Amino acid sequence: MxxxxxxxxxxxxxxxxxxxxxxxxxxxxxxxxxxxxxxxxxxxxxxxxxxxxTEGQRFVPTHYAFLVTEDEFDAILGRIQAQDLPYWAGPRHHQPQTVNRLDGGRGVYIDDPDGHSMEFLTRTYSDELLAGF
CATH class of the missing domain: 3.30.720.120 (Signal recognition particle alu RNA binding heterodimer, srp9/1)
Structure with missing residues (x-):
């Protein structure tokens, strides 16, 4: 594959x-x-x-998701908090400074310096969860 x-x-x-x-x-x-x-x-x-x-042209910020272990998530969230970076439970900046607990895992979103939405999650979302969106 x-x-x-x-x-x-x-x-x-x-x-x-x-x-x-x-x-x-x-x-x-x-x-x-x-x-x-x-x-x-x-x-x-x-x-x-x-x-x-390209002068006068802008790029559209995109979304990148990183599947991490629980320990990696704790370390990443710790680094985010140590830098006082804003983070959210969802990609649309809802629930600031909150971690989501979707589908039995944890997830958090931050914006990188160029506005790309970077997601860190501990569990791949199931078909059942995705069907509800």
Whole structure:
């Protein structure tokens, strides 16, 4: 079965954005590769941060979800709180400074420096939960 290898994340400062995520995930320093700052994740997927350089044009912030263990979630939430970053239980900025407990897991959303919605969750949402949305 195919698996995701990498995706491009548009940014205003590729290394600042990649380092922001690396810090939250406790991941290694991003590496330069052509026009990208590459952040390698443990599962082999890479986030390739690229600076959006077209003058007068903006990129649309997107959503990225990271499945993490309970211990990783605690560590990430601790780093979010230590930096006094705003976070929410949902992607639409409802329930500020709250963790959701959907489907028997935990989840939290933050915005990265470029407005991308970054979700950290401890359990993949079930078909039953998704059918209710």
């Amino acid at each position: 195919p698996s995701l290898d990498h995706t491009i994340v548009h940014s205003t400062d590729r290394f600042a954005s990649a380092r922001f995520m690396a810090g939250l995930l406790d991941a290694p320093e991003p590496k330069a590769f052509g026009p990208f700052a590459v952040l390698k994740l443990d599962n082999g997927v890479a986030l390739d941060y690229a600076e959006h350089v």
